[in-house]
Amino acid sequence: MTALAALGITLATFGFMEFWAWFMHKFVQHGPLWFLHRSHHVRHPHPVERNDLFFIVYGALSAALFITGDNGGRWWFWVGVGIACYGTVYFFVHDVLIHGRLRFWKKSQNTYLRALNMAHKTHHKTTGRDGSAEFGLLWVSPKYLELARERQSKIKKREIKNE
Template sequence: MTALPAFGIVLATFGFMEFWAWFMHKFVQHGPLWFLHRSHHVRHPQPVERNDLFFLIYGAISAVLFIIGDNGGRWWFWVGVGIAAYGTVYFFVHDVLIHGRLRFWKKSQNTYLRALNMAHKTHHKTIGRDGSAEFGLLWVSPKYFELARQQARNKRAKLVDFKK
C-alpha cells in the first residue's frame, strides 16, 4: 500500500475513534459495563483502576491488526496504527493532562486544553452512571471554549488591576 492511502486510513480511523469513544463511553461504559467504568468516577488511592481494562482491550485490537496486517501491506494494519495513535493521544490528554496520573505536565493556559478540562470536569460532577454529560475526549462543546476564554479574560483583568 502506498503512503497516501495508508495515511488517509490512519486519519480516518483516528477521527472515527473519537466518535467510537464517545458512543462506547455514553452507551456501554455508562451502561452495561458500568461495573468496570465506575472505578474511574470514584476517588481511590490505587494507581490502576478497573477502567484501565478498556485501554488494554483497544491496545489488543490494535496489536492484532498490526500482527495480521502484513507489515503495512494490508489496510487493516493502518487501521491498527490509527487506533494506536488515538490511544496514545487519549493517554496523554485524558490520563496525563486531565487526571494527572503522571505528574509531569503543568496546567496549561491554552484555551482548547482549558475548555477540554472544563468539559471533563462537567462529566465527573456526576458520580453515578446516569446524568453525566460530555462523553467525548477531543471534541469540546463551544460553550466550554467560551467559558475558557471568559476565564482567561477575567484572569488578565485581575492582573491589570493588581499592577495598578
C-alpha cells in the same frame, strides 16, 4: 499500499475513534459495563483502576491489526496505527493532563485544553451511572470554549491590574 492511502486510513480511523469513544463511553461504559467504568468515577488510592481494562482491550486490538497487517501492506495495519495514535492522545490528554495520573504535565493555559478539562469536570460531577454529560474526549462543546476564553480574559485582566 501508497503512503497517501495509509495516511488517509490512519486519519480516518483516528477521527472515527473520537465518535467511537463517545458512543462506547455513553452507551456501554455508562451502561452494561458500568461495573468496570465505575472505578473511574470514584476517588481511590490505587494507581490502577478497573476502567484501565478498556486501554488493554484497544491496545490488544491495535496490536492484532499490526501483527496481521503485513508490515503496512494491508489496510488494517493502518487502522491499527489510527487506533494506537488515538489511544496515545487519549492517554496524554485524559490521564495525564486532565486527571494528573502522571505528574509531569501541569494544567495548561491553552484555551482548547482548558475547555476540554472543563467539559470533563462536568462529566465527573455525577458519580453515578446516570445523569452524566460530555462523553467525548477531543471534541468539546463550543460553550466550554467560550467559558475557557472568558476565564483566560479575566485572568489576563487581573494580571494587568496587579502590575
